[in-house]
Amino acid sequence: MKGILSKIILILSVILLQSQAMSSILISKHHTVPESIKKEAKEALSFYPELEDVEIDIRFKKEIKKSTMQAQPQFWSLLKGRKGRRYVIFISKKIKITDSEFSTKNIPSNIIVGWLGHELGHVCDYQNRSSFGLVIFGFKYLFSEKFIKEAERNADSFAIIHGMEDYIVETKNFILEHANIPESYKNRIKRFYLSPEEIMLLIDERDKKMKVE
Numbered sequence: 001m002k003g004i005l006s007k008i009i010l011i012l013s014v015i016l017l018q019s020q021a022m023s024s025i026l027i028s029k030h031h032t033v034p035e036s037i038k039k040e041a042k043e044a045l046s047f048y049p050e051l052e053d054v055e056i057d058i059r060f061k062k063e064i065k066k067s068t069m070q071a072q073p074q075f076w077s078l079l080k081g082r083k084g085r086r087y088v089i090f091i092s093k094k095i096k097i098t099d100s101e102f103s104t105k106n107i108p109s110n111i112i113v114g115w116l117g118h119e120l121g122h123v124c125d126y127q128n129r130s131s132f133g134l135v136i137f138g139f140k141y142l143f144s145e146k147f148i149k150e151a152e153r154n155a156d157s158f159a160i161i162h163g164m165e166d167y168i169v170e171t172k173n174f175i176l177e178h179a180n181i182p183e184s185y186k187n188r189i190k191r192f193y194l195s196p197e198e199i200m201l202l203i204d205e206r207d208k209k210m211k212v213e
């Protein structure tokens, strides 16, 4: 019971945090992003032409537990139906690396593009779901590791289908090869996300399909 209560509190605090806006600039009709990662966001969005008319707000947040970025539908926009839906992608300002913390500012540009590509993959996945389906999705994500795995792999797959494999692979290698990134985070990446071998298989499949078409 206590566990459920703490998860409900977590959901409520997510809703509350979503309403705290931070300064962003408009990079297209429907997309806002912090000035400092404007270039990276434009690059990542260029792979997703179907998201051109979808409201997406990319924002910095002080710290995100267990991950560095997080894409989610804005809670109240779920009431408006699929067309009026709005998504927020939170980017952690700080990434905890063993004892020291380092700022997202110091991360290479391509890695940010790869991360954003993965998050936009989540947005694609969300666009295929009904609002009710997304509420269920949120709950499952909190309660089931099996479901987290499915959701994260879906996001990676969308990014690869959209041609972002170089960025996705570079981002994954950056995390796995970085000596100062804690083992627990690396294990999370290995457990929930696509492996390099699976990425290669997906690329093969995608290219075969393209040839047929």
Ligand SMILES: [Zn+2]
Pocket: 118, 119, 122, 151, 152, 155
């Ligand atoms: Zn993800």
